[in-house]
Amino acid sequence: TETKPFEALSVETLPKRLGENEALGERIGKDASRWKVREVGDGNLNLVFIVEGDHSAAVVKQALPYVRLVGDSWPLPLKRSFFEYHALTRQEARAPGSVPAIYHFDQAQALIVMEYLSPHVILRRALIDGRELPNIARDIGLFMARTLFRGSDLSMVTKERKADLALFADNVELCDITENLVFSDPYFEAEMNRHTSPQLDGLVAELRADRNLKVEAQRLKHLFAANAETLLHGDLHSGSIMVTDTETRMIDPEFAFYGPVAFDVGMLLANFWMAFFSQRGHEDKGSRDSMRAYLLRVTAETWSVFRAEFSDLWRTERTGMLYQKSLFEDQGDRLGAEQALDHMLAGIWTDLLGFAGIEVHRRILGLAHNADFETIADADLRASCEAKALKFGRHIAVNRRQIHSIDEVNTLAALIEQES
Ligand code: ADP
Ligand code: MG
Ligand code: MG
Ligand code: MG
CATH class of the missing domain: 3.30.200.20 (Phosphorylase Kinase; domain 1)
Incomplete structure (x- = not known):
């Protein structure tokens, strides 16, 4: 064959x-x-x-x-x-x-x-069904930290990383999809866009006229395209994860590409936040208060597991050409290595908020929508969930440098969600 x-x-x-x-x-x-x-x-x-x-x-x-x-x-x-x-x-x-x-x-x-992953189901489906899976934050946090750290110049032999960078650089068409569908199309009347209309028309017009938002989205696009930091999964949303109560597997990395660490993390967290905002549309069989609280805990735990594992790898596996131990630990300067780690994590945090905000927008305004919202049959109810998510996305993307903790973000999400 x-x-x-x-x-x-x-x-x-x-x-x-x-x-x-x-x-x-x-x-x-x-x-x-x-x-x-x-x-x-x-x-x-x-x-x-x-x-x-x-x-x-x-x-x-x-x-x-x-x-x-x-x-x-x-x-x-x-x-x-x-x-x-x-x-x-x-x-x-x-x-x-x-x-x-x-x-x-x-x-x-x-x-x-x-x-064949069985009896696994797609995580997005499980979250729509209101299942509170106990291990996803840990499993996904570890996956992201390990793949993103170990695919970078913090860990790899630089010759191998550069060869890999060249290999994946040819994935241009799928990158082009991300570059356009995620970072640009949501912010103008691109041909394949759709949104819940007429309910969201006013808000959509406002977002497309929002200069600060559009500039931020383009800065993030620039970062995505130019900062070839590590091998990304590239499409790490809740539809690319299969779960049982105890197991978590990532699938579908066809968008893999060298880009910024924060991209995978931001896209993933955005999908948890969208699941959160969509819960109001799935309360026909009972309250989703507990599910909402669960989803916010999952975002906090995912980020905390990611940070802890990334930090651990930084301390134990920093074998690449960046921040060599010869400059720090080998001279007895452990604090210098910690200082550099803090800088790196702070940068990832600020950027992931931007990527997350833009990911929320493109799933509501662009071509590829999420079942979390799409399965809400009542268009008014769906639009009200989507509108809150859009406002949340705009806020975290534009104010990302002024937001300092995941608890802050989750407090904000809860505030917006409770608005009528
Ligand atoms: P696409 O690239 O078209 O999005 P995916 O890799 O996401 O394709 O697969 C589409 C669907 O097929 C998944 O949502 C899942 O339901 C099923 N699927 C894919 N891979 C597996 C697998 N290894 N085991 C079980 N089901 C799978
Ligand atoms: Mg897929
Ligand atoms: Mg395996
Ligand atoms: Mg795919």
Whole structure:
């Protein structure tokens, strides 16, 4: 199959085309005539099949030469599968056990055969359902600290990091999606935008006329594009995380790219804050007071776990060319290393608030919306949740240098949420 031209799989053709694939056959059972195949892709971009054999099941994810959500009028290169594969292998090395195991990769067919996560569900779905998962803050905080620290010049041999930077620099088309859809389109009447209308029309016009906000969004875009600090997941929202009550796995890193540490962290926290603002729309079966409190605790704990782990790695694994120990600890200057760490964490904090604010906006004003809000059927109720999230996003993006703690942010979120 390696040399055959790309062809999209279907439920019907998959057993014939992958029947001889050893990695898949060994994993799930070799008798392909007995395989049961279903397509479960609910994402915006790719095909995802679950293939069940006599022994077990596996997932086959295949890229398409276009954006699934939009159709073949929007071409998108197959090589995103290559970046997803390479990102997954790096994440597994840097944060073992945090991603699905990879069984096979076929570059020409743009397909990855991987572990079927079951009974995992998408975290976003669980949060909409009001499930208070006990481990997500810890698991995601550790994942971010480990992958973001260990993919940077704080840790890597600089020659390897530069080679990796060059490899992922070719993921231009997916970066272009982020650059436009996240940082620019929400702030003007871009063609593919949509928002809950007419309820939000006034607020949307206000945001698009907000000079401070637009300048901030472009400064953040500049940071995203120019600050190639570490290998990002690049699409780390609650729809890219699968969970059980005790397990957490990150999936779907096809947007992987070298960018600022704060991007993944900000995007992730934004999705918790959006889950928080959407809860009012999911109270038909009972109050979500407890869920709201839980979600704010999760944001605080995620950030605190991230900080603690990042600091620990800073103290124990700082083997890269930045802030070498020869300048600090080796001269008996532990305090100097701590001072530099504080600077770094302060910068990450300020920037993540900006990224988080912009992420909230693009999910309500742009092309790709979140099920947290989209599943609120009553448009007035949905708009009222979205409006609060928009105001919150604007506040933290524009005032990010004046906000100093996650408790401050959460107090603000609670204040805005309680407005009528
Ligand atoms: P896309 O890039 O199109 O967004 P995703 O990788 O997010 O594709 O996968 C789409 C959906 O397929 C996920 O939301 C999830 O429901 C399912 N899925 C993807 N990978 C796995 C996996 N390893 N195990 C189980 N389900 C998966
Ligand atoms: Mg996805
Ligand atoms: Mg694993
Ligand atoms: Mg994806």
